[in-house]
Amino acid sequence: MRAPMRIVFDLDGTLIDSAADIHHAASATLRAEGLSEVTLAQTRSFVGNGARVFVERLERAVAGSNIPERTERMRAVFAEEYRKAHGLTQVYPGVEEALAALKAQGWRIGLCTNKPMVPTRAVLKHFGWEDLFETVFAGDSLTRMKPEPEPLEAALEELGEGLCLFVGDSEVDAATAKAAGVPFALYTEGYRKNPVEALPHTEAFSDWAELPAIAARIAR
Template structure:
C-alpha cells in the first residue's frame, strides 16, 4: 500500500471564501478596499505571511504594517471554517483510499492552528496519520522538507503527493515524489507547464488514478 500526502486549501477544501473573509478582517481600519474571493484565491498557496504580503502589495500598503496585519489575519483565520466546503467527492475518496490500506497525511502551507480547526470541523482528522502545516518546520513548501517529513511519518512504501497548485507541483518535483494535480483548485499556470505525474478533475476519479500510477510503477518518481 502507498503513502499519500495531501495539500489542503484548493485540494481537499475550497477555503478561499473564508480566507478572503479573514484577509478583509485584517484590512479593516487601513482604508484599503476589501478583497473579492477571486482575488484572495490567487494569493493562496505559499503560507499566511505571503498571503498577507500579496494582499498588502495589491493595495500599496507599507511593508511596516505586515507584522500587525499578519497577526490580525491569523486571529481571524483561526476559526474561519463556516464558508469552507470540501470539494465534491473528497471525503468519499479518502474513505475509499483508507479502506484500501493506504496511509494518508496532510502537507499544507496553512498554519497548524487553522489546519487543526478545519480538520476537526469536517471530521477529517480521522483519515490522517500525520499533519504538517506551514509553521511545523522552519521551512515550508515548495521546500521538499515538509513533504519528506510527512511521508517519513507514514513509514515505508511507494509515495504520492496530491495537490492543486504551482507550489505543490514544485514541491513534489523537488522531493522526487509523483504528484497528482486536482485541476479545479487554485492553480493559475497551465497544467502542461507544471511537473506532474497525473491529473484529475473530480475526486471520484482519484482512487482509480492512484491505482493506475502505482500499477505503472510510478510510485517512486515524477515525470513532467
C-alpha cells in the same frame, strides 16, 4: 505481501475550497487598517505560500508596498480571523468517498499544507477530520515550507516506507513534488494560476471519483 503505500494531500484548493473564508479574514484585516478590500479572485491568487506571504501580497495589492509595522499588525489580525474562518469552506465533491476508498486500498494518508497549524487544526475539527490523517505537516511545522521538499518528505517519513504519491492543486505543490522526487497527482479545480500543462505532474484529475483509480495505477 503488498508493499505499503503512502499518499499525502495538500489542503486548500485540493480537499477544501476555503477561499471564501480566507477572503472574509482578509477583508476584516484590511478594514482594521482602513484599507480597501480585494476580490475573491485576488484572494485565491494570493493563497499557496502560507499566511505570512498571503498578508504581504494582500498589503501590497491594496497599499502598493509592505510597511513592516503595518504588515505585523495585519499578520496578527489575520491570524486571529483565520483561526475562526471555516463557516464558508466547502469540501470538494467526492473527497470523503475518495479518501475512504484509498484507505480501503491500503493507502496510509497524510496532510502537507502551507496553512499554519492553528487554522489547519480548526478546519480539520470543523469537518470531523481530526483522525483522518495519520500525520499533519502545516506551514509552520518546520522552518521550511512548500515548495521546499522538507515538509512533504517529513510527512512521508512519518507514514513509513513504500511507494508514495502527493496530491495537490498548485504550482507550489507541483514544485514540491518535483523537488522531493515524488509522483504528483494534480487536482485541476483548485487555485492554480497557470494552465495544467505548465505544472509538472504525473496525472491530473478534475473529479475526486477518479483519484482511487489513478492511485491504483501509480501503485501497480
